[in-house]
């Protein structure tokens with residue numbers, strides 16, 4: 001009997017879901033950190049695996065000015081200095097709460113530096129938008145039980161579950177059509193649709209090379225010792241702007257990368273260099289000097 005009822009219930013639900021009002025009631029719960037972010041694919045708060053579907057978010061009604069910040073890596077004090085500097089320079093008359101709604105982090109909020117928990121807690125409690133970086137993903141993996149012996153991950157044992165949930169709800173890309181912007185941690189593969197990227201590619205790539213069939217493949221190198229293949233090219237040099245102007249991080253070795261359709265914002269704060277913000281739409285850069293080197297540059 002039940003086997004007859006289930007398909008009928010499913011069809012009824014599908015019909016109800018197609019009605020505008022009910023579809024909003026039946027929709028998956030919205031992400032916890034921004035009422036203005038529309039999800040192309042709904043976030044799934046998996047506690048068992050990082051093999052989540054690709055999260056591609058669209059920021060549909062953004063503020064007229066946005067400040068995109070590169071890799072923070074737990075450099076909480078430099079992060080605060082930069083926020084203060086941007087606020088003072090661009091919108092001192094705007095309340096801080098409103099100002100934070102204009103800030104987006106290009107991933108790798110954590111690890112290497114001393115204050116990962118503080119950075120996460122600040123961003124979560126102030127509803128600051130961010131995309132996920134490879135370090136954010138690996139910290140989540142350790143938090144969920146993946147074995148890492150490195151003391152670099154000890155801080156994850158103090159990660160509050162609410163903050164972990166917030167971190168796991170972050171998308172891999174944020175598209176902002178009104179600014180013609182795409183935020184992603186590491187990059188996108190030229191000539192490839194967003195939906196065809198894996199989280200690993202979006203959080204780790206630096207170079208691409210051409211396959212015999214003419215399509216591009218990613219390369220990510222882990223350390224300075226590892227050779228960059230001679231026939232590869234930094235992806236941003238080949239990117240034609242098809243997803244908008246891309247703000248990314250992840251490549252502290254190259255530092256600031258200014259290309260026609262993309263800008264690389266990992267300017268090595270955690271290595272004692274600088275923390276950089278990109279202003280949209282003005283394309284201005286605002287930066288602060290790191291207080292010290294917290295980590296040795298390896299890649």
Ligand SMILES: [Mn+2]
Nearest residue numbers: 108133134250
């Ligand atoms: Mn990274």
